[in-house]
Amino acid sequence: MAQTITExxxxxxxxxAVFAGEIIRCNIDMVIGNDxxxxxxxxxxxxxxxxxxxxxxxxxxxxDHFIPAKDIAxxxxxxxxxxxxxxxxxxxxxxxxxxxxxxxxxxxxxxxVPGDVIIGADSHTCTHGALGAFSTGMGSTDLAFAMVTxxxxxxxxxxxKVNLSGKPSKYTTGKDIILEIIRxxxxxxxxxxxxxxxxxxxxxxxxxDRFSMCNMAIEAGAKSGIVAYDDITKAxxxxxxxxxxxxxxxxxxxASYVQVLDIDVxxxxxxxxxxxxxxxxxxxxxxxxxxxxxxxxxxGSCTNGRLSDLKVAAEILEGKKVHPDVRLIVTPGTQxxxxxxxxxxxxxxxxxxxxxxxxxxxxxxxxxxMGILGDNEVAVSTTNRNFVGRMGSRSSKVYxxxxxxAAISAIKGYITDPR
Numbered sequence: 001m002a003q004t005i006t007e008x009x010x011x012x013x014x015x016x017a018v019f020a021g022e023i024i025r026c027n028i029d030m031v032i033g034n035d036x037x038x039x040x041x042x043x044x045x046x047x048x049x050x051x052x053x054x055x056x057x058x059x060x061x062x063x064d065h066f067i068p069a070k071d072i073a074x075x076x077x078x079x080x081x082x083x084x085x086x087x088x089x090x091x092x093x094x095x096x097x098x099x100x101x102x103x104x105x106x107x108x109x110x111x112x113v114p115g116d117v118i119i120g121a122d123s124h125t126c127t128h129g130a131l132g133a134f135s136t137g138m139g140s141t142d143l144a145f146a147m148v149t150x151x152x153x154x155x156x157x158x159x160x161k162v163n164l165s166g167k168p169s170k171y172t173t174g175k176d177i178i179l180e181i182i183r184x185x186x187x188x189x190x191x192x193x194x195x196x197x198x199x200x201x202x203x204x205x206x207x208x209d210r211f212s213m214c215n216m217a218i219e220a221g222a223k224s225g226i227v228a229y230d231d232i233t234k235a236x237x238x239x240x241x242x243x244x245x246x247x248x249x250x251x252x253x254x255a256s257y258v259q260v261l262d263i264d265v266x267x268x269x270x271x272x273x274x275x276x277x278x279x280x281x282x283x284x285x286x287x288x289x290x291x292x293x294x295x296x297x298x299x300g301s302c303t304n305g306r307l308s309d310l311k312v313a314a315e316i317l318e319g320k321k322v323h324p325d326v327r328l329i330v331t332p333g334t335q336x337x338x339x340x341x342x343x344x345x346x347x348x349x350x351x352x353x354x355x356x357x358x359x360x361x362x363x364x365x366x367x368x369x370m371g372i373l374g375d376n377e378v379a380v381s382t383t384n385r386n387f388v389g390r391m392g393s394r395s396s397k398v399y400x401x402x403x404x405x406a407a408i409s410a411i412k413g414y415i416t417d418p419r
Contacts, residue, residue: 035062161198162195182279197226272399311341330356331364380415
């Protein structure tokens, strides 16, 4: 019987053919925790009486939300993970010394691999599906169960086939594609389903685009997002010391889908998600007509903090100045991205234009630090959520956009079409 790529990944892990809707117990290749969620997992692990990790090489802790610590509480929170990592000689522990946002850092390190089953106590764990893996967010106690047993229970999700056609125009990115999908189906349109991205457009999308698309699958309610392995994936992984042997899977031509969504990307403008939902999408053309004045432009996060984002920002900012009424904050996804951007001159351009570059952190995205919005302030942001109070004050507003839009808007002072 024909299977989707997701069904094949689970089948390979459990040793028999499984299909959407089945409840299965499955071994997990990589469990991911961070400084916010892992302390709860550690307590549950210790309360269970466990004395060792079931799969220590398949467990990563990345301190990325409030590192360097923003206050005493976050410092104490981080210490719980540090002490645990030291106690168990955890190989895949990443702190200030080798820091990065978890969903940018782990692919960079080769710790997430095509064909893997991956879980993390962070909703945007679905990012790693861009590598042809099944990757999803779970709760902290679910992580603890995996730490103790090496696996967990899953309901194999049904799949929505997203058939993308056409070559994207300049400044239309993976971020715009996923915002358009969310606009079309809503924030619960893919509830507990896999968004499987396919079609002729895929060959035109970089890994950064694919990571961005899979990252925001959760904003449509999806359990995961996934893109099948191809030459672009192969090139991305070619210089990585992979943690495991990849297992390459492809959906059968006659696999069963609950929905097929067709989108002509060639005619897609950059998309702006207005407050207060990622599904509230509008063309950047309309946004420019609406004359939306901004106080802050933010480029970064696990959605758009990669080298290509800094590159496009630098290209737009070069020789120009950030509007005097606007703060431009740029957060590279990892230290490696920061160093490469510095070598290529992007950081100098951003700083010369009047922007500030921070360490890799999730802080601004969740209204934690490094870019909190005040009362009634407006931001254009490359992050993934624009809920009420998401980046600070409950009276602030966040407009989601790609990095080119954020950069040109920082110059103009209003949300602006970069084309």
